[in-house]
Amino acid sequence: MDNKQISEEKINEIRKSVDIVDVISTYLPLTSKGRNFFGVCPFHADHSPSMSVSKDKQIYRCFSCGASGNVLKFIMDYENISFVESLKIVSELGGIELNVKGISKPINKNTELYEIFDLSHKLYQNNINTEQGLEAKKYLKDRNIDNEIIKEFEIGLSLKNNKILTSMLENKNYKKNTMLNTGLIGENDKGIHDVFYNRLMFPLYDLTGKVVSYSGRIFDSEEKPKYLTTKETEIFKKGELLYNYHKAKDYARKQNQIIIMEGFMDVIAAYKVGIKNVVATMGTAVTKEQAILIKRLAKEVILLFDGDEAGEKATFACSDELSKIGVIPKIVRLENNLDPDDYINKFGEKKFIEKLNNPISVLDFKLTYLKKNKNLDDNIDFASYINSAINETSKIEDEILVELTLQKLSSESNISINVLRDKLNKLKTNTEDKNNIEVKKEINKNEITSEKNLLYYMLNSKEVVTIFSNNAVYLPTEEYRLLAKEIVAIYKETKEVNIADIMTTLFDNESYMKTINKLLSLELKDEYKKEDITSYIREISIYNIKKEKDRLKSLMHMEIERDKKSEIAQKITELKKQQLELEKEGYENGK
């Protein structure tokens, strides 16, 4: 995070200009419970309200995945944008002027990769508009891709010569390794060369809309492969991206519906008929990261994959991945093995939109799918169908839908509905038990409570920070010791201590954030008594003394020289005295 050009004060002023509860509730529904607000966490796979938002502390925290931060961090992660961009959004919400023009872009280790993609992007787009691009444009036109679509999707062209981009980059003095790392330049025994030549260039974007890869398509020959995509790189990881995400997110949120397709050509086909709330998975099996991105886009999710068997399989797998995080998609299947573009060409725009407006439930889709290729007259096949059907039903939360499905299965199978329901209930209890065990594993750590409690209050109180500094107590656990040091430093610099601002300073440091999160999970009362703080410090001191005593004792056992032995013994007696004193003090204070 590079926020050095904006003063800490300005950042804090901007953060304070909005209420985190107001802001987060524009992204997800929050319900209030006591002093806090709760909602479904958008950062992990879940469907119960595991995220709490504190109005007092101006922070959010997820009990389940550990995501936490202030309003700036929330917007950053939700929108997949940089710190400065998030700051800009919040400053606008809060009506605070912020001039970001003078702020230099964060220096990222991948800056050069982005630069090279930017250069290549300009080059390819320019090519298609020259005379040499005429043939490519004609090819696109024959496929109903007009100038408007070319512009919208920034389609470009790489020319027949495979040295153009290479020499351009060489002239700009990029290192060979950097060039190779983009995936745009390759190397053979003749040296380095452009990977893409004589291809239509479809840029692939990251979540923020930066070009990070291309799919290059052959258009004037039978050369193989038909499509060529850059290899995965530092900035291009297929499983973390959704094609068209940066453009679709606003449409999806407005319509509260997102359509998921297989490839970028499908998205282009959808645009041709005016559908813009659409993203593509880029042909890979949908990952958990992608599922979470989809979940953030809209409540209604429609899967519209190719009509062939591969598309059917992908639909099944994708609905599974989504249902794990509580998203129950709706399904559209296209007949005759067609993909969206072919379908529109064959049956027309109207029929396509009609299909889209009448999706089937995921359960209906799955039950049909499970029946496929099974001989239901065969007892074993039939039993396996019923078992998988029950398994699928167990993933559904809608009670009415569950009941209807059980009825259907019962009449189909002649098995009593009670038997089916029993089976379903058993399945559900098993999964819940498993989840509970996993939660329990998390807790139960061997640390001293006083240390954690002390830090908990240091996160929000100048007074506690001052008491801590004055006592110069040594914190035995390293992660707490380091965090305490940071808090003291922040206090010295800003004369302020509050958790939301501490998070601004520390949120790009994963280990500090983890520690803060652990502390927040203590959920202590916000008010504290001064005696409590002194007793925490006392207990930590006693703990340290005991540790030191143990260390000295084992040292003494190993010592052979008499003088040294008695010297150590003396030290131990000294420590014992100190310990007793502290214990007495605690006793007198009722601790």
Ligand SMILES: [Zn+2]
């Ligand atoms: Zn979470």
